[in-house]
Amino acid sequence: MSGFDTRAAAALADPLLKTAVERTAGTAEAKRTLAVSAFPDFDAARTRAAAIKDHVIAHLGHYLEQFEANAIAAGAQVHWAATADEACRIVIDLCKASGAKTVARSKSMLGEEIGLPHALAEAGIGRIETDLAEHIIQLADERPSHIIWPAMHKTREQVSALFKAKHRTPHEEDSIAAMAESARRELRDRMLGADVGISGANFLIADSGAVCTVTNEGNAELSLVPPRVHIVTAGIEKIVPSMPHAVHMLRMLARSATGAALTQYTTFYTGPKRPSDPDGPEEMHIVLVDNGRTKMREEGLADMLRCIRCGACMNHCVVFRQIGGHAYGGTYPGPMGAVLTPALDGLAPNRDLVHACTLNGKCQEVCPVRIPLPTLLRGWREKSWREGLEPTSMRMGLGLWAWVARRPALYRLVTRLALRAMRLMGRRGWIETLPLAGGWTRHRAMPRPAASSFMAQYRKERRP
Amino acid sequence: MTQQVALFVTCLVDLMRPRIGFAAIRALEAAGCDVIVPQGQTCCGQPALNSGDHAHAAALAKQTIEALEPYAAIVVPSGSCAGTIRCHYPEIFEGDADWLPRAQAVAAKTYEVMAYLDEVLGWKPESISIDATATYHDSCSGLRELGIKAQPRRLLKAIDGLRLAPLAGEETCCGFGGTFCVKYPAISNAIVGEKADAIDATGADLLLAGDLGCLMNMAGKLHRDGSTVRAFHAIELIAGMGDGPAIGEEP
Numbered sequence: 001m002s003g004f005d006t007r008a009a010a011a012l013a014d015p016l017l018k019t020a021v022e023r024t025a026g027t028a029e030a031k032r033t034l035a036v037s038a039f040p041d042f043d044a045a046r047t048r049a050a051a052i053k054d055h056v057i058a059h060l061g062h063y064l065e066q067f068e069a070n071a072i073a074a075g076a077q078v079h080w081a082a083t084a085d086e087a088c089r090i091v092i093d094l095c096k097a098s099g100a101k102t103v104a105r106s107k108s109m110l111g112e113e114i115g116l117p118h119a120l121a122e123a124g125i126g127r128i129e130t131d132l133a134e135h136i137i138q139l140a141d142e143r144p145s146h147i148i149w150p151a152m153h154k155t156r157e158q159v160s161a162l163f164k165a166k167h168r169t170p171h172e173e174d175s176i177a178a179m180a181e182s183a184r185r186e187l188r189d190r191m192l193g194a195d196v197g198i199s200g201a202n203f204l205i206a207d208s209g210a211v212c213t214v215t216n217e218g219n220a221e222l223s224l225v226p227p228r229v230h231i232v233t234a235g236i237e238k239i240v241p242s243m244p245h246a247v248h249m250l251r252m253l254a255r256s257a258t259g260a261a262l263t264q265y266t267t268f269y270t271g272p273k274r275p276s277d278p279d280g281p282e283e284m285h286i287v288l289v290d291n292g293r294t295k296m297r298e299e300g301l302a303d304m305l306r307c308i309r310c311g312a313c314m315n316h317c318v319v320f321r322q323i324g325g326h327a328y329g330g331t332y333p334g335p336m337g338a339v340l341t342p343a344l345d346g347l348a349p350n351r352d353l354v355h356a357c358t359l360n361g362k363c364q365e366v367c368p369v370r371i372p373l374p375t376l377l378r379g380w381r382e383k384s385w386r387e388g389l390e391p392t393s394m395r396m397g398l399g400l401w402a403w404v405a406r407r408p409a410l411y412r413l414v415t416r417l418a419l420r421a422m423r424l425m426g427r428r429g430w431i432e433t434l435p436l437a438g439g440w441t442r443h444r445a446m447p448r449p450a451a452s453s454f455m456a457q458y459r460k461e462r463r464p
Numbered sequence: 465m466t467q468q469v470a471l472f473v474t475c476l477v478d479l480m481r482p483r484i485g486f487a488a489i490r491a492l493e494a495a496g497c498d499v500i501v502p503q504g505q506t507c508c509g510q511p512a513l514n515s516g517d518h519a520h521a522a523a524l525a526k527q528t529i530e531a532l533e534p535y536a537a538i539v540v541p542s543g544s545c546a547g548t549i550r551c552h553y554p555e556i557f558e559g560d561a562d563w564l565p566r567a568q569a570v571a572a573k574t575y576e577v578m579a580y581l582d583e584v585l586g587w588k589p590e591s592i593s594i595d596a597t598a599t600y601h602d603s604c605s606g607l608r609e610l611g612i613k614a615q616p617r618r619l620l621k622a623i624d625g626l627r628l629a630p631l632a633g634e635e636t637c638c639g640f641g642g643t644f645c646v647k648y649p650a651i652s653n654a655i656v657g658e659k660a661d662a663i664d665a666t667g668a669d670l671l672l673a674g675d676l677g678c679l680m681n682m683a684g685k686l687h688r689d690g691s692t693v694r695a696f697h698a699i700e701l702i703a704g705m706g707d708g709p710a711i712g713e714e715p
Binding site: 005008009012318319322355356357358360361362365375378382383384386390394395398399402405408411415418419428429438439440442443444445446447448449450452453454455457458462 | 473479483509518604607637639641648649650714
């Protein structure tokens with residue numbers, strides 16, 4: 001069994017995981033449906049969102065330079081990182097230069113992608129995860145299983161037990177409100193005492209140099225404004241030309257992610273504290289990370305750079321809904337993760353991800369930026385085939401089938417014999433076990449085929 | 465004037481359930497078509513295409529194009545095979561000056577059978593009756609690649625005595641996915657298990673859909689679970705063949 005198969009089997013055997021995923025994804029699906037139906041012409045809005053991102057991705061250099069110039073003009077410092085390691089090094093150096101002992105981190109998938117939590121630990125810098133779900137993940141010493149609900153794989157009952165085991169003064173009453181209070185007691189004073197605040201970015205706005213974050217807990221604001229230094233790590237594809245474009249994308253993001261019209265907190269950070277500001281960091285650093293994105297653009301994955309990380313594709317994915325996010329094994333799970341992970345971590349160790357999909361097209365249907373995810377997955381499958389990564393049994397089986405299917409007369413003969421053999425294995429209409437098709441008959445019966453094929457019957461009946 | 469149409473039977477119908485092909489012929493003939501079954505056809509190449517085997521997908525696509533291009537219209541009793549020809553053949557031959565125009569020409573005149581009967585011919589079944597409650601699953605490729613949703617329901621509503629019970633999650637994949645179901649059997653099983661439960665919960669006598677692969681998956685699971693729901697391709701009922709054996713029944 002591959003690593004994916006093993007992880008998927010463990011996930012399928014975990015009834016609590018199924019409950020947890022279904023609660024959150026099911027609610028998100030229902031709320032998104034309502035939000036989209038209440039939106040005047042959501043399909044046109046999707047087309048516009050896709051066009052905005054396509055334009056930016058096609059002129060990435062232009063907008064990045066514009067963003068850099070405006071961010072610098074606002075007083076921020078801009079750093080460029082080609083790789084994950086380089087990005088981490090820049091962040092660690094900035095933390096060390098400011099003498100930071102602890103950093104408050106506001107949830108960022110890019111931070112996960114570049115391995116920032118690990119890099120901070122190696123550098124001996126304390127890390128406080130301030131997003132509630134990331135706090136849960138940190139307490140449990142796990143990795144996020146969903147890009148907007150990192151602790152989606154846990155039930156509230158499991159979280160309650162975790163808080164009781166790990167919090168200094170945990171809740172007593174088992175209510176959501178009491179649990180939230182327990183997390184607040186645990187986090188608030190430590191957040192306020194952090195030396196550096198680190199965030200990602202939902203959008204980078206080129207014509208102002210502003211960085212936009214969205215949260216539902218206000219944790220970004222509380223972890224980014226009080227510390228002396230604010231460090232942003234952002235993928236270079238996060239750029240939008242101007243505020244009206246950002247607002248359009250925000251409308252798409254919130255509705256697609258949770259079905260809300262807007263997140264509770266939407267904040268634009270433009271440079272560090274100005275002399276007239278009552279508060280804010282003294283330094284603001286923005287680390288712009290490539291980590292394979294330029295290569296993706298050049299190698300047929302430009303469509304994927306439109307992604308705004310809303311999670312709608314995974315919320316609506318029949319496979320994700322069964323196995324959750326950890327089974328995918330990468331930073332990003334679900335359909336978007338199945339496309340991104342081979343680009344970030346290599347195709348060979350991740351070939352399962354591009355195949356563990358029924359190509360049903362639901363993800364593309366709900367994507368707010370119209371990413372043709374099934375087409376991109378087919379592209380990976382082609383590459384996997386070309387590079388000889390597919391198992392020999394699969395290559396031989398399909399090759400033999402295609403060879404025979406290209407010779408119609410031989411095909412009729414071979415299939416006639418195969419049908420006869422198949423019929424011998426069944427009784428009363430069904431075949432309960434079928435050699436070479438155990439994957440099918442382990443879980444379901446195979447209908448017994450008719451005595452002769454359509455073509456044979458048709459020729460017999462219709463021959464003039 | 466009778467409309468001449470070519471039937472692309474699909475390999476699965478050819479081998480596993482020929483009566484779907486005969487049902488398609490019967491309905492098309494009732495609608496006034498002259499149905500021809502081109503002899504050079506086998507498989508459209510979808511399994512190769514979805515496995516990343518571009519060379520074999522292209523070879524089978526060429527054979528299928530050659531078999532079907534002489535005809536004015538091509539009708540297919542499967543949303544996913546029709547979708548392969550309509551949507552993916554032109555992609556397969558992108559940049560191929562010889563084959564792209566031929567692929568596009570065949571794609572433009574290829575129809576899923578129920579969409580053809582309803583949308584192109586404006587036909588409805590007449591004096592066909594069955595006393596049963598059916599539930600309908602929207603197979604994904606037909607639904608999302610070809611927009612097949614209302615057409616089968618309009619045709620089914622014209623059958624006397626047939627009641628349609630809505631299926632919760634009717635647009636949710638059944639977990640078949642071609643080779644997916646044998647490559648990832650446990651995941652596929654979890655998905656089809658939920659689908660089978662939803663089908664049972666409708667209280668319907670019959671499960672209908674437009675793709676034999678999905679139907680075999682759902683019917684095989686329902687049978688294994690001990691359900692009494694009987695599965696048919698919708699065209700079988702539309703052609704008045706709903707009184708025959710369901711999938712997995714023998715006459």
